[in-house]
Amino acid sequence: xxxxxxxxxxxxxxxxxxxxxxxxxxxxxxxxxxxxxxxxxxxxxxxxxxxxxxxxxxxxxxxxxxxxxxxxxxxxxxxxxxxxxxxxxxxxxxxxxxxxxxxxxxxxxxxxx
Amino acid sequence: xxxxxxxxxxxxxxxxxxxxxxxxxxxxxxxxxxxxxxxxxxxxxxxxxxxxxxxxxxxxxxxxxxxxxxxxxxxxxxxxxxxxxxxxxxxxxxxxxxxxxxxxxxxxxx
Numbered sequence: 001x002x003x004x005x006x007x008x009x010x011x012x013x014x015x016x017x018x019x020x021x022x023x024x025x026x027x028x029x030x031x032x033x034x035x036x037x038x039x040x041x042x043x044x045x046x047x048x049x050x051x052x053x054x055x056x057x058x059x060x061x062x063x064x065x066x067x068x069x070x071x072x073x074x075x076x077x078x079x080x081x082x083x084x085x086x087x088x089x090x091x092x093x094x095x096x097x098x099x100x101x102x103x104x105x106x107x108x109x110x111x112x113x
Numbered sequence: 114x115x116x117x118x119x120x121x122x123x124x125x126x127x128x129x130x131x132x133x134x135x136x137x138x139x140x141x142x143x144x145x146x147x148x149x150x151x152x153x154x155x156x157x158x159x160x161x162x163x164x165x166x167x168x169x170x171x172x173x174x175x176x177x178x179x180x181x182x183x184x185x186x187x188x189x190x191x192x193x194x195x196x197x198x199x200x201x202x203x204x205x206x207x208x209x210x211x212x213x214x215x216x217x218x219x220x221x222x223x
Contacts (some may be wrong), residue, residue, distance in 0.1 A: 042115065042200060042215040043155070050209060058210060059115075059222065090154060098143045098204020098211050101164060104154035 002027045006091050006105035012112050013081060021076040021108050023091030031101070032074040036060065036087040037107075043090065049074055050097065072100045081112045114139045115204045120215035125191045125221050133186040133217045134203030144177050145202035148195075149216075152194075153198060157211040191221045 004025045013019055021061075025032065033048035045058030049068040063085055066075040074093075076083060088109050092102040116137040125131055129214060135144065143162050159168050159207035161177035168175055172189040198216045205212075216219055 035213070041217065043213040045210060048209065048211070090118070097209035099160070101157040101160060102145070102202070102211075103157070106128070106154050
């Protein structure tokens with residue numbers, strides 16, 4: 001089954017404790033991206049990747065890191081999380097950056113105390 | 114550049130029609146439409162790639178006016194299952210970033 005898998009689904013943690021949210025897709029998609037969703041603000045792009053070893057900043061990259069060592073995986077790293085990063089996060093993948101449908105993971109609800 | 118959606122929220126009775134608009138200040142290559150149910154991930158509805166293109170399936174269709182940098186989503190004879198938040202997403206003619214609008218909450222009541 002074609003899917004984007006995110007883990008964990010829920011995480012409560014404390015300020016400053018490094019965490020990683022994993023994202024994996026099995027559709028051989030070139031383009032992967034991370035979004036955060038906050039009430040009233042829609043989905044805002046954090047980082048995106050055009051292909052292996054090619055990543056770029058989206059609209060709200062501060063406080064986040066990503067890597068793309070393999071085509072299928074695109075982890076999101078918060079090295080020193082802060083309360084303003086409490087949000088709902090989605091990973092998405094697609095064949096191209098803007099010309100093909102995006103497939104989303106189920107989301108990760110992150111709470112930073 | 115984040116596209117602007119209108120209206121922010123709409124409440125319909127079953128069987129009524131709705132239009133959701135999406136406009137951008139940038140020249141667009143593509144417009145996507147997604148629906149998100151509460152607590153779930155956004156789900157792809159359709160993509161429009163050419164100016165003037167119109168698409169649809171079942172009773173949901175969309176148009177793309179490339180010159181005006183606008184797209185509209187049309188929901189006809191709405192059903193309870195249409196409830197959710199609708200997002201447009203835009204790809205611009207330059208660059209690889211993709212932007213989502215702030216969403217339109219649509220509620221269909223019996």
